[in-house]
Amino acid sequence: MREFLAADRFFFASHVEDKGYLEIVDGKFGQYYKTLPDEKVNIIDQSGKWIAPGLVDTHIHGFKNHDVMDNDAQGMNEISEGLLSCGVTSFLPTTLTSSRKHLKDVAKMLGEVKGSEKGAKIQGIYFEGPFFTEEHKGAQNPAYFSDPDTDTFHEWQEASGGIIKKIALAPERDGVEDFVKQVSDEDVVVSLGHSSATFQQASSAVEAGADVFVHAYNGMSGLNHREPGMVGALLTLNDVYAELICDGYHVHPKAAELLIQKMGYNRVSLITDCMMAGGMPDGDYILGEFPVVVKDGTARMKEGNLAGSILKLKEGVKNVVDWNIATPEQAITMGSLVPAISSNIDDSCGRIKKGRAADFIVLNPDMTLSATYLDGQERYHA
Numbered sequence: 001m002r003e004f005l006a007a008d009r010f011f012f013a014s015h016v017e018d019k020g021y022l023e024i025v026d027g028k029f030g031q032y033y034k035t036l037p038d039e040k041v042n043i044i045d046q047s048g049k050w051i052a053p054g055l056v057d058t059h060i061h062g063f064k065n066h067d068v069m070d071n072d073a074q075g076m077n078e079i080s081e082g083l084l085s086c087g088v089t090s091f092l093p094t095t096l097t098s099s100r101k102h103l104k105d106v107a108k109m110l111g112e113v114k115g116s117e118k119g120a121k122i123q124g125i126y127f128e129g130p131f132f133t134e135e136h137k138g139a140q141n142p143a144y145f146s147d148p149d150t151d152t153f154h155e156w157q158e159a160s161g162g163i164i165k166k167i168a169l170a171p172e173r174d175g176v177e178d179f180v181k182q183v184s185d186e187d188v189v190v191s192l193g194h195s196s197a198t199f200q201q202a203s204s205a206v207e208a209g210a211d212v213f214v215h216a217y218n219g220m221s222g223l224n225h226r227e228p229g230m231v232g233a234l235l236t237l238n239d240v241y242a243e244l245i246c247d248g249y250h251v252h253p254k255a256a257e258l259l260i261q262k263m264g265y266n267r268v269s270l271i272t273d274c275m276m277a278g279g280m281p282d283g284d285y286i287l288g289e290f291p292v293v294v295k296d297g298t299a300r301m302k303e304g305n306l307a308g309s310i311l312k313l314k315e316g317v318k319n320v321v322d323w324n325i326a327t328p329e330q331a332i333t334m335g336s337l338v339p340a341i342s343s344n345i346d347d348s349c350g351r352i353k354k355g356r357a358a359d360f361i362v363l364n365p366d367m368t369l370s371a372t373y374l375d376g377q378e379r380y381h382a
Contacts (some may be wrong), residue, residue: 008045011332013351018364024358027375052332052361054089055216055313061094061346062276068093072308073113081119084372087314088120089359090349091324096288097129097140101284104159123345131169132194136219139287139307170195171205184209194219202233216242241342243271246319249298257325265330269339270316275308316356318367326374
């Protein structure tokens with residue numbers, strides 16, 4: 001079936017077009033036209049609205065009262081469907097530190113669910129840990145922390161069917177450089193976080209092939225004028241990417257602005273780090289193995305530390321525009337293309353491109369979400 005999507009603005013990877021028509025053929029993107037090539041066609045009329053690629057959440061633990069670590073296929077489908085209301089059409093289900101066996105079981109489940117999910121598409125798995133440092137453990141259980149081990153990683157990767165796309169570790173653990181070189185050669189992205197690393201330790205990991213920093217500023221050694229630490233490495237090393245949580249609680253808007261100015265918006269990936277309480281009312285929840293209280297827009301452990309977020313990616317994209325630290329085009333890029341590129345999944349999501357699945361969102365000019373489309377079909381309407 002051939003249809004034409006009419007709207008006031010279209011956000012492509014390299015530029016923005018005002019007022020035109022985007023062809024959709026059998027659920028895939030076709031050509032873009034300034035004027036209709038044929039008057040006798042079916043029009044999807046989104047006049048007054050903007051069309052952008054579906055958002056890509058590459059760091060998300062749960063949603064709608066389900067957690068990736070529940071190891072529940074039905075729960076993953078609930079997360080997948082729920083994410084359409086966030087403008088997310090592709091995501092990387094993200095694990096937490098746990099036992100070697102449980103992580104293997106979760107990896108296997110995710111590999112089996114991928115391809116049959118009912119909503120946002122699973123583009124791979126993000127292993128957040130378990131090779132971290134106790135000082136910056138966050139909501140990760142340090143009882144399971146260890147030095148990186150390729151045999152263990154390969155066991156998880158085999159169980160997943162080869163879909164682990166990214167793994168996070170602390171640069172100061174023993175054996176990091178060899179591990180990074182090995183898995184990078186296998187096209188797995190290595191990210192750095194939950195770490196007390198020095199600037200030199202972080203730099204060495206980057207030289208070995210790591211190129212993403214986990215939730216910038218959070219869970220890492222801060223910037224000091226005598227020891228720049230992880231934050232200093234993030235702000236000064238070339239060709240690295242930063243994950244950034246823009247809920248207004250994890251990172252002050254001015255700190256977010258500094259990061260974007262220093263790195264460039266094409267190096268900043270907006271993420272949520274959302275846990276199971278996303279899309280749910282305030283109350284008591286679990287993140288991994290720890291109780292969490294959700295109240296006043298935050299998820300916190302009993303002692304008060306932030307524990308993931310309840311942010312929806314559409315809100316993070318809107319926030320950076322509302323904070324006047326990014327244009328709509330930059331915000332959309334940071335919420336779609338950059339996450340895809342930095343996670344090595346941009347061959348299947350993150351941009352409007354001829355021949356790709358027509359996964360896109362419809363935005364109002366105030367950056368609120370109007371609708372989410374998967375494969376050319378409207379699946380969520382605000």
